[in-house]
Structures are given as structure tokens and as C-alpha cells.
Amino acid sequence: MYFFGQKRKYLYLCRVNKKIMPKEETLHISGIQVHITRKAIKGTYLSVKPPNGTVSIRTPFKAPKSVIRYLVTEKLPWIRRQQARYAAQEREQPKQYCAGETHLLLGKHRTLHLIPTDGYPKVTPHGEDQLHFHIDPEAPTTMKAQHLDAFYEEILRNQIPPLAAKWHQTIPNLPTYIITIKRMKRRWGSCHSLKKHICLNVALAKYPLPFLELVFVHELVHLFEANHSPRFYDLMDQYHPQWRKVDRELKKLSIGFATCQ
Numbered sequence: 692m693y694f695f696g697q698k699r700k701y702l703y704l705c706r707v708n709k710k711i712m713p714k715e716e717t718l719h720i721s722g723i724q725v726h727i728t729r730k731a732i733k734g735t736y737l738s739v740k741p742p743n744g745t746v747s748i749r750t751p752f753k754a755p756k757s758v759i760r761y762l763v764t765e766k767l768p769w770i771r772r773q774q775a776r777y778a779a780q781e782r783e784q785p786k787q788y789c790a791g792e793t794h795l796l797l798g799k800h801r802t803l804h805l806i807p808t809d810g811y812p813k814v815t816p817h818g819e820d821q822l823h824f825h826i827d828p829e830a831p832t833t834m835k836a837q838h839l840d841a842f843y844e845e846i847l848r849n850q851i852p853p854l855a856a857k858w859h860q861t862i863p864n865l866p867t868y869i870i871t872i873k874r875m876k877r878r879w880g881s882c883h884s885l886k887k888h889i890c891l892n893v894a895l896a897k898y899p900l901p902f903l904e905l906v907f908v909h910e911l912v913h914l915f916e917a918n919h920s921p922r923f924y925d926l927m928d929q930y931h932p933q934w935r936k937v938d939r940e941l942k943k944l945s946i947g948f949a950t951c952q
């Protein structure tokens with residue numbers, strides 16, 4: 692009996708695991724490679740992902756292939772547009788953090804100078820067009836990337852208080868919120884509207900201030916409206932009437948972090 696009971700339990704676990712483990716497959720539809728993930732969800736969701744315009748579909752386990760083919764065929768013009776947009780994005784080359792390399796800071800190119808040090812590494816802007824990187828020149832690239840990120844984070848931490856002072860006057864009744872700055876691969880910012888927690892991509896320090904301002908305001912508006920609903924865009928139009936123009940410029944950039952890691 693004991694063995695039987697164990698066996699039943701084992702079979703039951705197998706059934707549960709089979710139910711929850713996603714299944715992956717690939718289809719070729721109208722010349723496009725489509726990555727399909729079947730999982731325990733109700734709807735079917737199509738996405739085109741940067742940087743290469745990979746087409747992915749998340750769908751229930753039992754969704755027929757004919758439905759997936761129909762969806763992709765119907766959305767083909769939109770898929771092509773997204774892929775063309777990603778292809779046209781300005782993409783940074785992977786950085787080596789060597790002397791003479793250029794790095795962006797608030798929209799301006801600066802030349803990197805490596806200054807050997809035995810102390811704790813740090814980065815400082817120098818003049819109008821230089822960055823002094825005090826570090827062991829032989830340090831690994833990943834370590835150099837981390838210290839440059841720490842520098843970018845400090846830049847953002849200095850930029851945010853004046854932005855907050857400005858936008859807290861424009862947007863009334865903002866709840867108390869917290870901000871985290873971190874490296875993100877796919878998003879410029881995010882907002883957990885229930886936890887009142889905004890995350891900003893540290894890479895925003897590379898680009899002109901209006902980009903940081905746009906993402907900041909976007910996430911502030913998410914504190915009132917979690918989704919990209921018509922109300923969300925009404926609020927954006929109301930508080931930041933120029934946002935669409937800045938957004939078009941921001942969309943020309945890729946986040947471009949994947950190759951650095």
C-alpha cells in the first residue's frame with residue numbers, strides 16, 4: 692500500500708508538472724520565424740522584441756496552429772513596421788572601457804582617460820569633453836562597466852531632485868513614492884503603481900535631459916493610471932504636452948545594454 696500511495700503521488704506530481712511547464716516550439720509563417728511558448732494562460736499575445744525584431748507568441752496549450760498562423764498573417768504589416776523600427780535604431784557598439792573611447796554623458800560624447808589608481812575606482816567629468824576614469828587599466832571589462840554605471844547612477848541621483856520639484860508642481864496630488872535606479876535591458880523605466888515604486892534605467896544618464904524627464908513623467912502618471920489606457924494618454928497630454936515629440940526621439944535609441952554584460 693505504501694508503494695502504491697507513493698506511486699500515485701508521483702503520478703499526480705507528473706500531471707501537475709506537465710500542466711505548468713511551458714512548451715516551446717518554432718513555426719515559419721510568411722517568411723517569419725515565430726517562437727511560440729505554450730503555457731497556462733487564457734489569451735494569445737504577440738510581441739516583437741528588440742534588438743533583432745524576434746517575433747514571439749505566448750498562447751494557451753491547446754491553441755490551434757491555425758489561430759496562430761491567422762494572428763501572425765493578420766498582424767504582418769505591424770510586425771514588419773516594428774522590425775524596421777528596431778533595425779533603424781541607433782545601437783551602441785560594445786564598450787571596451789579603454790583610453791580614447793568615447794562615452795555619452797547627458798547627450799554629449801566624452802573621451803575616456805584611464806588614470807591608474809590603487810584606491811577605489813571612480814569616474815569624474817573633466818572639462819567639456821572628457822571623462823577621467825581612475826581605475827586599474829587591467830581591471831576586467833565587467834568591473835569597469837559596473838563603475839561607470841555607478842557614476843551614471845550618481846548623475847541621475849543629482850538630476851532627479853530638481854526634476855521632481857518641477858513636476859510635483861505640475862502634477863497635483865502625487866502620492867509618496869520611491870525611486871530605484873538600475874540597469875535594465877528592455878525598458879527605460881517602470882512603475883509598480885500599487886507599491887508606488889518607480890524604477891529608472893541608469894542608461895538615461897547617457898542621453899539628453901528631456902529623455903530622462905519624459906520617462907520620469909511617464910512613470911509619475913502611472914502612479915495614477917497603471918495601464919496605457921486612454922486616460923493615461925489624456926493625463927500625459929495634459930501634464931506634458933510635448934511628450935509625443937520627445938518620445939519619437941527616444942524611440943530612435945536602443946537600450947543597447949545586452950552586449951556589455
Ligand SMILES: [Zn+2]
Binds near residue numbers: 909919
Ligand atoms: Zn508605461
